[in-house]
Amino acid sequence: MEQLVKFIPLFPLIGFAIIGLANRRLSKGVTGVLATGSVLASFAIAVIIFMNRLGGDGQAVTVTLFDWITAGNFSAKFSFLVDNLSTMFLLVITGVGTLIHLYSIGYMHDDDGFRRFMSYLNLFIFFMLLLVLGDNYLVMFIGWEGVGLCSYLLIGFWFKNIDYSSAAKKAFVMNRIGDLGLLLGVLLIFTATGSVTYDSVFAQAANITIPVVTTATILLFIGAMGKSAQIPLYTWLPDAMAGPTPVSALIHAATMVTAGVYMVARSSVLYMMAPISMDFVAWTGVITALFAASIGFAQTDIKKVLAYSTVSQLGFMFAALGVGAFTAGVFHVVTHAFFKALLFLGAGSVIHAMHHEQDIRNMGGLAKKLPITHATFLLGFLAIIGFPFFSGFYSKDEIIIQALAHKPIIGYLLIFGALMTAFYMSRLYFLTFMGKFRGTEEQQHHLHESPLSMTVPLMVLAVLSVAGGYLLQGYMEHNLTLGAAVTASTEIEEHTLHGLHNVMWGVTAAAIVMAVIAYVLYVVKGQRPSSDADMKGLEKTIYNKYYVDELYESLITKPLNSISSFLSNWIDINVIDRLVNGTGGGINALSGQLRLTQSGNTGFYIVAMVLGMALLVAITVFM
């Protein structure tokens, strides 16, 4: 049954090819159906495989498509690995992907680039599937670069806007920094083990020395930092909100940004061997979680708040990985995909209704006008703050409990982060949907609920956000045995875990209290964020994201610019150009001389051949 997996990436690729090649020859309707249908078909196969594995023995299966490169003793096969981890990701990518494709039909319908948009989305799904399906680092790397490319294309989808295309460029460059780390990591692993295939790398992992495995895992994690927007490479993600909202939901919340988590979870065997790398991952995660959450407090753009919340939640996932709770991290990836996609799509629905207004200072009281959007957004909001029995409750609690059990300090900081999340998400929700409408007359007049193609995905995702955690909890615990080695060695006693569960009820209660405080502040007292001009002190600093972009600008970009202008204005002209032109001139002069040998005279040619033969004899005799 696992053999069917070959078809999963095939459908989106075909969809991309047809839509990309046919372009205007297809009507918008056909394009939408084709794009969504191709991902839906993949989803159907993923479900079949999942169901089949549920009844089976859960063994990993490798499906080889073809031998890709064989050179010397290096060989890479183009093959897919189907195990519980990749199946989980398959379901999320194709499932959420289908919903977002459906949503895009409504959201992007009036855009001129509709077909281009759909074809990019399909291409993205294809690469994302390669990323999680590959059975070696090389195939994963293709997927990794491919999703980066699609992310670039989609962030800069409205490329006529200079800001948007520079946001796309920023995302691309930041990702390149990470990709370099990833590539070096993969090369180091190859040098150490002579293979890039997961199975054989992990089988030989015991033979690698600790410093090497530490370096390799940190390099891999640098790749994850870029792709999953961790400090210090996170600044591209908020800017990436320049892309259309479905892109933010699909790529920059549910799937691509979790590729880093996938990669670290996939390499868990290596990370388990390197405690230093684990600490590095955990601390990067937790600092990012807190830092991004604090920025979320003062943002006023609905999508920016969600973007920082995504960065923060990704921090949670990495913190989980770093304390050895790989399963909890992956669990959070899944639930986060549900509720964050829902929140983004809900935000998209709001933006759609508000005619591209994104500033929450100009919203308020939308609950009545947009009942479906409001109801689903509310459920997503409850899920993210960890309201009891919603999906976020299970996964976030699992992360914090594991952290408390393994590295308590990380656990405390994460609790703090969870409370911050509860507050700023409540702020976002109340400012948007409660209170009085603060926009213009015209906007109020045009407020309308979105079409069915947009609200159906919202409803489906809302159901998943509510029930997903409860449903998957057991599956995750029993079927994803990542990093099993460490959990066994430092077995936590049952009653300790029980005690921690009690602590979590306290944390959940505190989170609800935070939400109530936000309610009082923003609904009862009717407080609203200051306008840009009125901001002062800390609020202004946070609103401007701690000036990190400016810091990077002055610390990295400007010095680099001046170095590069020196290189281009002086070194390039005076050294490189002379060198190159000199070489070129030398070759040309040599060429001009050598071509005289080609005299055109047949007799001369034959003499030269005979001399050549004499030369051969001379070489043979004298050497």
Place this chain on the structure above:
Amino acid sequence: MNELLTLTGLGLFSMIAEIFNFRKAIFPVIVLGLLGLLGLCYMDWGSYNSTVTHFSMMKVDNFSIAFTSVLTATALFWFMMSRSFFEDQTSMSDHFSLVLFALTGAFCLTSFTNITMLFLGVEVLSLPVYVLTGSRKRDVASNEASFKYFLMGSFASAVFLFGTAFIYGATGSFNLENIATYLSTQPQLSPLFLVGLLLMLSAMAFKVGAAPFHFWTPDVYEGAPTIVTAFMSTIVKTAAVAAFFRLFYLSFSGIHGEYADIIWAMAALTMVVGNVIAAAQNNVKRILAYSSVGHAGFMLITILVMNDFAAKSLLYYTAAYSAAGIAAFLVLYLVGSANNGETPLNAFDGLVKRNPIMAGTMTMALLSMAGIPPLAGFFAKYFIFVSAVENGYIGLVVIAILSSLVGVYYYFKIIIAMFFGKPDNLPTYFLTPIHRFLLLFVAAIIVLTGLFPDFVMGLMTI
């Protein structure tokens, strides 16, 4: 063997078809026949019996099937590109049958196990090509090319035969296996054998166009009709280099040390001479001719390395080079035929605006020849370099890389002309459907064989 017989039949049909007024059927029959040949190759692949030799003259093995497939596929493309050229002429069926007979010779060169067959293959391949080179009878350049090719070719044949005679004198056999056995039993090489070896080596080097026996190549390539040049630079080159490899692999690999230095020097000289002289050319046809000399140098490295992986890389190199060659010469032919047969660099100015498909495919072909990843040409060079480095020929690889850099320079001269030149007063082109299909198809092949090198490499498991 079935392939050879089928092809001969095809040639005979093509020769007599005109007599029976089947002219219209010739082209479709040839295309179908070549497709059938590919099918035969497919059926033979892996299912041959390697102990069977045909009167100890030829033997079918994966080497021969793989190269036969490459030759057949190239020939198929070649016929598709040349259709319009030969239909203009009164003697279409003569030309087609000449080409098919030349191809028969090329097939012999991939499967021989006896020097007799090697000699016959070379001659059967060469004689029709002499004639084709001169097929523009009123054109003095075509005459001159034909004459030079013929004269030097005959001279090289005489040298080859003289060498054969010496080797026979030393070993008493023309059979390659017997010669190999003789070499493994002799503690000391007889001078007779050594002289014979050197003479044969020179003659084979002439056939593949390696320096210092390359002098015919640029002149003949330039003077011949472009379509015939395409044939020479793809099919003739592939067959010759495959024969060179097979000859040395089957019989002389035991005394590798005797000739390694010579091939080393020859490969280095060929790469440098071909690439460097190409840099100063202004005629695109001549640039491609010199580049073809340079490529022969790269292919010689596989003969120096001489192991199974080298054979695979040679197959891949010839396939990649043939694909790029077909594409480049087709564009060259189209540009030339709208420009009185002249192909100076400035005839390509702004080609991208005049016909994007031609410019695009030409760019792909040139980038592939220059060895830019991820196109086929990159991996072709890469595999050869890997095999050379593994066998310790690092100095040669350095020379190879430097000369490919020079190659990048002149390939980009053409690309720059196509993309940035001003197309004033130059004609626009309208492609026939068959040419458009061919250009796109070959461009796809260049990309796909680059992305999936093992599909070609896997054809050969010696």
Place this chain on the structure above:
Amino acid sequence: MELIPGISTEHYIFLSVVLFCIGAFGVMYRKNAIIVFMCIELMLNAVNLLLVAFSRQWNGADAQVFVFFVMAVAAAEVAVGLAILMMIYRNTGTTDINVLNKLKG
């Protein structure tokens, strides 16, 4: 294996090398294309002589068969060569090979 007493294989080798060299020098230095063709024939005949001599030495027939192949191919070559020469003569009015040096550089 001496067919004629006192004349060994070495003598034949020597003779055919001399013949071959005469032919080669002719190809290199003669101007008239027809004489050049004749010199190539001379080279081929030197080969034939050598092959037959070795055939006697090894007491095998295959070299003699080879000679027939060489003769057949040589005939074909001359036919093609003379045709090419005819064509050139029609266009340039001469058989001097030094006239043919337009393609160069």
